[in-house]
């Protein structure tokens with residue numbers, strides 16, 4: 001392997017000199033980082049070009065296009081070095097040049113073009129598509145500002161802009177040649193030409209969509225490097241040119257420029273709620289129209305008729321944000337390619353598939369007709385016609401069911417229902433966990449389920465076990481590979497081979513050591529960042545995710561308040577020392593959730609400085625939870641808090657990442673927790689609280705009185721009272737929380753679940769003290785975690801929805817032509 005290292009060093013030094021005109025030791029860390037990325041990117045391109053020369057077959061492979069407004073990809077460098085199998089070589093080579101790879105990794109921006117679970121899911125899916133050799137491209141927006149960075153100041157969240165492109169982003173490639181024009185506003189003129197109605201979009205506002213591609217590289221699969229294509233909005237001409245074009249109105253030109261640039265300026269920071277702003281609709285149409293035009297152009301290069309389109313192209317829409325794919329594809333087929341309605345509609349429906357992500361009513365997208373009409377007049381006409389034909393067809397099929405038509409129509413009360421458009425215009429509708437899909441079929445989309453039962457299916461979410469275990473937890477990965485070999489990296493189900501070790505004491509002790517080591521790593525980070533010492537031998541009880549009422553961080557902190565009350569009263573109480581860790585961002589306008597952060601930080605301040613506790617409890621709120629931090633946190637967890645109100649969390653993916661890193665889930669029977677429990681068995685998980693059907697019965701029929709819960713449980717009454725009785729300070733900060741629990745009858749059943757939650761927590765705390773039993777259950781969680789890999793999920797999408805082949809038998813490292821290629825490239 002020595003030759004490999006030396007050739008890497010040589011290539012790296014040459015690349016650095018080429019870019020900077022000097023030797024690496026004179027450069028900054030950022031320059032060294034950039035040179036490494038440029039070098040790797042070039043090597044990838046060489047092998048990709050070689051591959052595409054081999055692809056001379058006239059028959060185009062079926063392509064999958066994954067449309068999503070969010071891709072939370074995080075950092076790429078370290079992960080790609082692992083996927084290329086050259087991380088050790090690069091690390092050692094750089095070391096000999098006096099460069100620490102970790103310093104270069106630290107220079108990379110964590111690309112946060114997403115809010116949370118939905119955006120991370122699309123990143124994991126691109127990862128698995130590349131690994132499995134599926135030609136799958138991501139399509140999204142190149143936001144100038146990603147998700148805000150969070151600081152905690154005096155216990156409150158403060159948002160700072162995420163200027164991630166400040167220094168340039170060396171992974172991306174601007175593809176100016178593939179620029180397209182997207183048309184907004186204006187009017188549609190209709191004319192009959194040779195007896196055919198023809199539509200002319202006039203006086204429109206033109207917006208240039210310029211694509212930037214980020215290579216998506218899967219583990220050990222250089223043969224298939226996919227792209228994440230992100231679109232940037234630019235004005236069509238230099239201001240002044242455009243002014244002279246258009247009556248020389250200077251202020252109009254300036255307004256035009258900023259209106260256009262606004263489209264790809266910033267990611268909306270609302271997680272699970274519908275912003276409803278005109279700019280958001282412009283974002284949605286912008287990336288949809290731009291993405292589709294790329295698809296059509298590529299298709300036409302290889303095919304001369306659209307009749308086979310749906311056999312060569314699958315378009316997947318991640319939630320309803322890209323649902324304008326339906327009318328836009330219709331527009332292209334009819335207005336630009338001259339197909340008739342029926343043929344265009346058939347192809348469109350057969351091409352598009354749709355994932356629903358939420359049942360929260362506030363998250364369902366609805367657009368006022370007026371906004372759609374003024375921003376996208378031709379698209380609006382097509383939506384109207386889809387709606388008209390849908391109503392007509394339903395009326396023929398079910399003349400007696402007026403209600404059904406009204407409930408499922410696309411346009412109603414002056415609003416366009418995007419989920420209805422997506423269901424009607426696609427061939428597949430999937431939920432993201434078994435329970436969630438069941439709720440879609442029986443509640444949220446039940447009318448559609450009676451009309452199109454064959455469209456509905458479940459695809460339980462998955463996560464990249466290579467990012468969140470192989471990369472994030474190198475010590476555990478090494479322990480696993482030493483015991484069962486490396487198959488699990490390519491075949492996550494092979495993690496089951498760990499199960500025999502559940503009775504192997506020596507192995508369980510090693511497993512506990514790895515966990516302890518990861519907790520030390522996180523403890524050091526906390527000490528560096530916050531100057532608070534936490535004990536790595538205490539239980540790490542962790543809840544990290546977006547802060548939202550339905551996720552019930554409130555329930556967790558009320559539990560901590562209760563424990564603190566009891567510990568102060570009885571210092572001899574037999575509870576194992578615990579460090580409670582929180583992290584997560586709040587949408588800037590979401591005051592209620594912001595007050596929950598303040599409650600957590602207020603309790604943290606109090607508990608962490610109380611000498612009487614003797615360090616038995618600590619509470620930490622880690623600021624700026626993002627993918628990089630996630631990769632340090634999941635491996636360090638003992639307890640994974642997954643405590644949403646049953647029925648409200650569609651799937652969750654954090655639960656899977658914790659599990660794969662050997663944490664025990666403390667959770668409700670919600671989302672994929674249901675499947676996690678089935679996989680590990682009741683004895684390896686801690687479940688509490690109301691069931692989904694109980695919650696939904698309360699929502700439907702009433703009967704819950706939070707006041708009674710409060711009155712009937714003194715420990716609970718005490719913590720609720722403490723929110724407003726001055727024990728947390730004199731301000732009225734937590735009155736809103738208090739009112740939500742009592743006056744507003746506790747929509748998320750926090751008080752109802754409090755008793756079973758605290759009881760179950762206490763049992764888990766006792767359980768932890770039986771070290772071997774605990775470690776054995778942690779191991780069961782890892783061993784059973786393979787099914788929650790995004791590889792499994794993507795294979796199901798490929799088989800059932802997209803109908804594309806994938807490499808089932810992934811060759812071992814020796815046969816990897818791609819790896820050989822990169823080795824040769826460095827020689």
Ligand SMILES: *Cc1c(COP(=O)(O)O)cnc(C)c1O
Nearest residue numbers: 116117545626627630652653654
């Ligand atoms: C996995 C992940 C999420 C989703 O977490 P949930 O617990 O499923 O809500 C959110 N943010 C980041 C950075 C993640 O990695």
